[in-house]
Amino acid sequence: MARGRTIKNPFISLTPRSLCQLISVSPLTSLFSSKKTSPSHFIFILSFVVSFTFLGISILRFFPSSQDSIHCSIVSPSPPSSQSLPTFSSSHSQIILAALLAGINSYNENEPRLGSSAMVPLPVHVGSGNLSEEEREFWQQPHGNGYRPCLEFSIGYRKKSARISGEKNRFLVVVAAGGLNQQRNQIIDAVVIARILEASLVVPILQVNLIWEDESEFSDLYDVEHFKRTLRADVRVVSSLPSTHLMAKQTIANQIPYNLSPLWIRARFFKRLSQDGVLVLGGLDSKLSKNLPPDLQKLRCKVAFHALRFSRPILQLGNQLARRMWIEGPYIALHLRLEKDVWVRTGCLTGLGPEYDKIITEIRKSQPQYLTGRVNMNHTQRRLSGLCPLNALEMARFLKSLGAPRSARLYIAGGEPFGGTRALQQLAAEFPHLVRKEMLAHEEELSPFLNSSSALSAIDYIVSFNSDIFIPSHGGNMGRALLGHRAYMGHRKCIRPNKRTMLPFFEDPSISEEEFRKIIRALHNKSLKPEPSKKERAKDVIAFPLPECMCRHGTGVY
Incomplete structure (x- = not known):
């Protein structure tokens, strides 16, 4: 989103003294203080004051008490081509307004409010023009049923916050492994665990990724100061261990069971942490329970959707590429996952022919530890069980069936597909407007990130986040x-292929x-006609923020 100049807070806080000074010099005060004011004159003045007061109240009542009532009229910019753009409706005006505010305050806020700390997407387009009913329905967005971000912590949580956020004796160090989004999940859980243990959190350490050879550190991927500021009411975050704790016992605890509860965490680590002053945790991936008390679920959302903001260079390029896609009209972001390592891990056939499948099979045999789960299933069983990515032909048939027009523009997120252009050939034949970040960005824009798979994944994340429709x-x-x-940021449409149910129909020639x-x-x-998805038990609140982190009533975030 475009950045603007730093704008100071337009609301001026008046002290009682300054307020009295304003009253003392007002015209009304001088009238009242006049010694020669007649009774009729006094009644006139009193009537004037009462009328003025009611006028002020009426004006205040005219403005909405929350931004739910705000409707913005936005003019869509003209594209380079002569093709007319679909418009977007006022139902998304709250998010548009937040986007404008976030663009103004992105890097100049000392005390960010939650409403301006989130990454806000570009407005969605509403399909117009010569579209069939199927195509119109395909582009249609959910209305959200009035749900919006809502992180209202309990009084008990807020009472503990002053003490926990000032903690200077206990420190939690977390080592996060995996790719960008796997590490992201562990960072979120690290903040929650630090809160449970009432400890200061050292900025998480990102373990070198052996598969992609990525040596990115936290500060390369995320805005560290923003992370600290956003969470300072919840957990104290420090850049490194203080000198007083450098010599503390620092054995890594990485033999951690699944489904950790706050009670288990405190019983297992609190005493040890209080004695040693430092606790180092590794192997946190998906270990923390998905069902936590409401305040801790809200904290998860606060970390994921507000505190973890990408670093400025990544955010700038990601937003720039998103705007290049957006300016031409609506677009679909596809996360196909056709990379070589995915085919190796899933135990599936590529659909590219025997020579490509032979390469994958040989790698899988030499490195059997990479095969994920259900080793006793063959590739056909895996595919029909929904354990394989959709190949290019399957995705093309899927999109056509849903009503995606041939003119739809597709952004392909992810790394280089195994097989190169051949891997996407059958998809491109049906949807020729197919774009990847390497095609969208100038060479000099992308070159600083080429050695970091995590940074490239973050750029894909931003462009996909801004898309009208996202399909994993x-x-x-x-x-x-x-x-x-x-x-969380506006109920943007997401279509998840029901592979297990639909794939048998792909094979039926009748x-x-x-x-x-x-x-x-x-x-x-x-x-196709989505409504807000409510979280069910054991579902991750980061994927399903409703109802823990969203509500219809209350002060909300915006």
């Missing part, structure tokens, strides 16, 4: 993160193309 072909951490982030399309649309009816 094979789940994963990025898919779940964007599902929740887009719901089904006509028209019947096939009806079946696929029926299976994804909820996605």
Whole structure:
């Protein structure tokens, strides 16, 4: 989003003394203080004051008490081409206003409010022009049923915050492993665990990724100062251990069971942390329980959607690429996950032919430890169980069945597909307006990030976050993160392929193309006419922020 100049707070705080001074010099005061004021004159003045007061009240009542009532009229910028752009409706005006405010305050806020700390997407486009009913329905966005971000912590939580945020004796160090979004989940849980243990959190250490050879540090990927400021009412975050704790016992605790509860964490680590002063945790991936007390669930959302803001260089380039996509009209972001390592780990066939499948099979045999789960299943069983990414042909048929027009522009998120352009050939044949970040960015823009797979993934995340529709072909951490982030920031449409149910129909030659399309649309009816998805038990609040982090009433975030 475009940045603006720093704008000072327009609301001036008046002290009682300054208020009295203003009253003392007002015209009304001089009238009242006149010794020669007649009774009729006095009644006139009193009537004037009463009328003025009622006028002021009426003006205040005219303005909405919350931004739910604000409606902005936005003029869509003209694209370079002559093609007319779809417009976007006033129902998204609250998010548009927040986007403008966030652009103004992105890097100049000393005490950020939650409303201006979030990454806010560009406005969605509403389909118009010569579209069929199916195409119009495809671009249609959910209305959200009035749900909006709402992080209202309990009184008990807030009472403890002053003591916990000032903690200077106990320090938690967390080592986060994996790719960008896997590490992101561990960082979120690290903040929650620090809160449970009433400890200061050292800025998490990112373990070198052996698969992608990525040596990025936290400060390379995220805005550290923003992270600290946003969480300072919840947990004290420091850049490094103080000198008084450098020689403390620092054994890494990485044999951690799954489904950790706050009670277990305190019983296992609190005494040890109080004695040693430092606790180092590793292997946190998906270990913390998905079902935490409401305040801790809200803290998760606060970290994920407000505190973890990408570093300025990443955010600037990601937003720039998103605007280049957005200016031409609506676009779909696809997270296909067709990289070589995904095919190795899933145990699936690529759909590119025997020579490519042979390469994957040989790598898998030499490195069997990378195969994830259900080792006894063959590739056909895995595919029909929904454990494989959709290949290019399957994704093309899926999009056509849902009503995506041939003119739709597709942004392909992710790394280089195994097989290169051949891997996307059948998709490009049906949807020729296919773009990747390497095509969208200038060479000099992307070059600083080429040695960091995490930074490239973050750029994909930003462009996908701003898309009108997001489709994750094979789940994963990025898919779940964007599902929740887009719901939290305006209920943006996300379509998750129901692979397990629909793939048998791909193999049935007796089904006509028209019947096939009806079946696929029926299976994804909820996605095509989406409503806010409420979190069920054991579902991650980061993917399903409703109802813990969103509400219809209350002060909300904006």
